Amino acid sequence: MNSLEDEASSPVGGTAPVTRAQRVLCQLVTDVLGVGDVGIDDGFVALGGDSIIAMQLVARARKAGLRITVGDVLTRRDMAALARTATALDQGPAPVADQGVGPVVTTPIMHWLRERGGVVDTYNQFAVLRTPSQLTRPALVSMVQALLDHHDTLRLRWSVPGGGADWELETLRAGTVDAAPAVRRIDVAGRPEPDWAELVRQEADAARERLRPTEGNVLQAVWFDAGPDRRGVLALVVHHLAVDSLSWRILAADLASAWAAVGQGAAIALDPVPTSFRRWSRILAEQARSRTAVAELPGWLDRSRPGAGRFGDRERVPGRDVESRDRSFTVSLPAECTEALLTRVPSLFNAGINDVLLAGLVEALGDWHRGRGTAGDGTALLHLEGHGREDALAEVDLSRTVGWFTSLFPVRLDLGGPGRTDAPTIGAAVGNAVKRVKEQVRGVPDKGVRYGLLRYLNPETGVLLERAAQPEFVFNYLGRFDASDDADWSVVAEYGTGLDDTGSGMPMAHSIEVNAATVDRKNGPELRATWTWADSVVSEADTRELAEGWFRMLQALAAHAGEPGAGGLTPSDLTLSSISQQEIEEIESDLRAL
Numbered sequence: 334m335n336s337l338e339d340e341a342s343s344p345v346g347g348t349a350p351v352t353r354a355q356r357v358l359c360q361l362v363t364d365v366l367g368v369g370d371v372g373i374d375d376g377f378v379a380l381g382g383d384s385i386i387a388m389q390l391v392a393r394a395r396k397a398g399l400r401i402t403v404g405d406v407l408t409r410r411d412m413a414a415l416a417r418t419a420t421a422l423d424q425g426p427a428p429v430a431d432q433g434v435g436p437v438v439t440t441p442i443m444h445w446l447r448e449r450g451g452v453v454d455t456y457n458q459f460a461v462l463r464t465p466s467q468l469t470r471p472a473l474v475s476m477v478q479a480l481l482d483h484h485d486t487l488r489l490r491w492s493v494p495g496g497g498a499d500w501e502l503e504t505l506r507a508g509t510v511d512a513a514p515a516v517r518r519i520d521v522a523g524r525p526e527p528d529w530a531e532l533v534r535q536e537a538d539a540a541r542e543r544l545r546p547t548e549g550n551v552l553q554a555v556w557f558d559a560g561p562d563r564r565g566v567l568a569l570v571v572h573h574l575a576v577d578s579l580s581w582r583i584l585a586a587d588l589a590s591a592w593a594a595v596g597q598g599a600a601i602a603l604d605p606v607p608t609s610f611r612r613w614s615r616i617l618a619e620q621a622r623s624r625t626a627v628a629e630l631p632g633w634l635d636r637s638r639p640g641a642g643r644f645g646d647r648e649r650v651p652g653r654d655v656e657s658r659d660r661s662f663t664v665s666l667p668a669e670c671t672e673a674l675l676t677r678v679p680s681l682f683n684a685g686i687n688d689v690l691l692a693g694l695v696e697a698l699g700d701w702h703r704g705r706g707t708a709g710d711g712t713a714l715l716h717l718e719g720h721g722r723e724d725a726l727a728e729v730d731l732s733r734t735v736g737w738f739t740s741l742f743p744v745r746l747d748l749g750g751p752g753r754t755d756a757p758t759i760g761a762a763v764g765n766a767v768k769r770v771k772e773q774v775r776g777v778p779d780k781g782v783r784y785g786l787l788r789y790l791n792p793e794t795g796v797l798l799e800r801a802a803q804p805e806f807v808f809n810y811l812g813r814f815d816a817s818d819d820a821d822w823s824v825v826a827e828y829g830t831g832l833d834d835t836g837s838g839m840p841m842a843h844s845i846e847v848n849a850a851t852v853d854r855k856n857g858p859e860l861r862a863t864w865t866w867a868d869s870v871v872s873e874a875d876t877r878e879l880a881e882g883w884f885r886m887l888q889a890l891a892a893h894a895g896e897p898g899a900g901g902l903t904p905s906d907l908t909l910s911s912i913s914q915q916e917i918e919e920i921e922s923d924l925r926a927l
């Protein structure tokens with residue numbers, strides 16, 4: 334292990350980076366977070382970083398010759414500490430692409446989709462990207478062809494042999510899928526850009542209907558050409574079996590790289606993909622029966638025990654409620670509050686943004702359930718979504734792999750107690766909830782990545798988890814999107830950051846679904862949350878009341894973060910595992926009194 338602290342042991346005064354590792358990492362964090370100059374005293378989480386951006390940082394550091402882990406990025410308090418963990422990558426031959434052609438093992442999240450039922454052909458994600466004014470259709474076709482040939486899941490073919498319950502998936506050889514029929518051009522020259530939104534939505538819906546995963550057609554591209562003197566936009570519609578939220582960042586970067594090659598008249602050569610999705614699917618299947626995975630079963634059964642707070646007076650009947658844009662709304666939190674939640678609050682509590690958002694949510698859920706007499710045993714059973722690219726299963730490089738990696742796992746969180754009357758009291762209560770939720774979430778082994786293995790890929794454990802209580806609420810934080818980035822091939826956040834689009838007729842998987850994301854604008858970051866509900870279980874009024882309660886809790890927490898004594902450590906922050914939260918807070922109080 335090379336420490337890379339070879340040029341100087343530590344800086345002398347100030348926060349400017351001195352060693353090579355410090356300089357490289359500070360510059361990379363400046364780039365991925367879009368902030369001012371980063372010094373060695375700055376922390377990634379305190380600057381607003383999250384786990385998805387951490388994966389981007391790890392990938393860029395690898396390209397610069399440094400090896401760091403996502404865990405290091407999220408837990409080291411400043412750049413100096415992160416630089417000390419960095420090691421030099423061996424300067425051997427360039428990595429060879431893992432082609433990943435052939436049968437793909439059905440992954441846990443794909444099993445979940447199959448179990449959900451309904452029409453699968455149109456289940457997609459879409460994103461809208463800014464395109465340069467000089468773009469032509471032949472150039473775009475060549476660029477999309479490069480994506481299809483380079484990323485194996487964009488050539489995924491899905492089938493159901495004999496119309497049965499089992500799925501078969503395979504990735505076709507490069508060159509098999511022709512890009513030309515998948516690229517359409519729409520003339521919007523002379524039309525003002527604000528008028529494009531409805532047309533983009535209509536064409537994206539039409540592109541969704543052209544998806545044919547049984548034929549290996551999982552990608553459609555619609556280019557809105559504004560003429561040779563104006564920039565347009567590109568709507569990419571990809572079947573969800575082949576893509577997830579992190580994949581879009583890879584595809585956008587590849588399109589930018591391909592366009593640069595086109596502009597230079599050079600052949601398009603994208604960075605290699607070290608680990609194919611096909612290989613990853615096999616790793617999951619192998620790990621499902623491992624001793625480590627099976628040892629987690631008692632914990633998952635305990636989290637999934639009955640008795641948690643109920644949603645509505647009636648139980649949800651699978652298949653009764655289907656996805657509908659008419660039963661969803663989006664709410665936004667002001668920039669000044671969002672900024673504090675992304676930076677000051679996580680830093681004070683040594684927590685992640687997910688811990689912060691969940692703390693406000695469970696406090697709101699507690700009030701909501703108690704007001705209806707549905708609090709059950711005083712806990713909430715939720716499904717959490719994660720990006721799923723955890724190195725706890727295998728040390729492979731997934732930073733360039735396109736595919737659907739999402740992990741879905743249950744957590745059981747305490748709802749807290751009543752008795753709050755004013756904003757300061759509410760803020761302190763949510764602050765305590767951050768500590769409580771942080772410990773409960775950290776108690777989930779390796780971010781829940783093995784739950785899906787046990788539930789869907791191991792028959793012995795799967796039957797037990799299938800019988801357990803199932804969450805009726807799902808929460809997903811998608812990370813940050815830079816709406817102020819107006820560069821070519823950047824994602825245009827105004828067209829949506831939730832990404833998922835089911836098409837018609839797909840049954841809802843939960844009674845309430847929340848997809849949240851942070852959109853960075855010129856005046857600061859804005860937290861957006863889209864709420865969807867099952868009408869047969871909960872009403873729109875009840876759902877809106879819960880959404881308003883959540884934001885009220887988050888605003889109180891942001892205000893609380895500015896008060897003396899806010900924040901503090903929790904037992905998992907210390908090596909003394911026997912110390913309690915109360916003992917920690919007593920020590921902190923004594924230290925503040927000195």
